[in-house]
Amino acid sequence: MRTGGGVHRVLLALAGLFLVxxxxxxLAVGLxxxxxxxWLHTGPHDVLLSRAERTRWRDAAWWWPAVIAALTLxxxxxxxxxxxALRRRRLSELLVDTGDGAGAQLRGRALESALAAETTGQxxxxxxxxxxxxxxxAPAVRAWLQLEPDVAPAEALTTFTTGALTHxxxxxxxxxxxxxxxxxxxxxRAERVT
Numbered sequence: 001m002r003t004g005g006g007v008h009r010v011l012l013a014l015a016g017l018f019l020v021x022x023x024x025x026x027l028a029v030g031l032x033x034x035x036x037x038x039w040l041h042t043g044p045h046d047v048l049l050s051r052a053e054r055t056r057w058r059d060a061a062w063w064w065p066a067v068i069a070a071l072t073l074x075x076x077x078x079x080x081x082x083x084x085a086l087r088r089r090r091l092s093e094l095l096v097d098t099g100d101g102a103g104a105q106l107r108g109r110a111l112e113s114a115l116a117a118e119t120t121g122q123x124x125x126x127x128x129x130x131x132x133x134x135x136x137x138a139p140a141v142r143a144w145l146q147l148e149p150d151v152a153p154a155e156a157l158t159t160f161t162t163g164a165l166t167h168x169x170x171x172x173x174x175x176x177x178x179x180x181x182x183x184x185x186x187x188x189r190a191e192r193v194t
Contacts, residue, residue, distance in 0.1 A: 008085045091132035091139050096173050106172055108132045108139075118164040119143065124151030125160075126186040139172075141165065141179040146186050153183050 029035045035042065057063040091108040098104050112130045119128035127146040134140040147156050160181065169177035 008081070011081075012085075091134060091136065093136060094132070094139055094172055094174075095136045098173075111168060111172060115141070115143075115164055115168045118167065119145065119160055122156070122159050122163060124148045124156050139174070139177065141168070141177060143179060143181045144184065145181060146184050149185060156183065157181060 025039075029039065029041070041047075090112075093108055094106045094111065096104045096106050112132055116128045116130040119125055119130070124147055125145050126148055129144045131142045132139050133142055143160070145156060145160065147153065161179070165177060165179055
């Protein structure tokens with residue numbers, strides 16, 4: 001269901017493989033291995049940028065602003081990627097008002113599994129996946145329901161909101177529990193008519 005985590009892992013793995021290959025090649029050439037024909041440098045004492053390459057664009061007015069802009073963009077993209085990877089997608093716990101002023105904590109996974117189990121038990125729902133989002137005091141539900149082929153989506157949605165979602169809201173003592181529900185159909189083979 002979550003593709004964001006997979007994309008981050010693939011990008012991180014590709015970047016890691018590229019850097020390991022590049023670092024290994026540089027280390028091998030530095031230790032005296034013969035460089036391949038496509039290699040940029042000829043030996044272990046060759047520098048990455050020669051003096052002429054380093055000072056080629058120094059007098060151009062656009063050079064330093066372009067370098068600073070490119071490095072700034074690279075840092076901003078790296079920070080965005082880091083915050084997106086570290087941000088929690090699911091709500092780990094809810095704060096439940098017990099009425100005595102102390103309060104209690106309810107695990108998000110427990111409410112998710114109870115909501116998914118009750119939803120799967122309703123007629124016409126083959127599978128259900130539920131995730132809690134938002135803040136501890138104002139959670140929201142994201143649900144994916146796979147319906148049987150002969151079930152009306154409006155009927156399944158009404159049963160979900162008046163049944164399982166209402167029970168979850170009342171049991172957690174929440175004033176409101178907004179939900180985003182995605183409906184899909186279970187794939188099945190076509191029946192042959194004779």
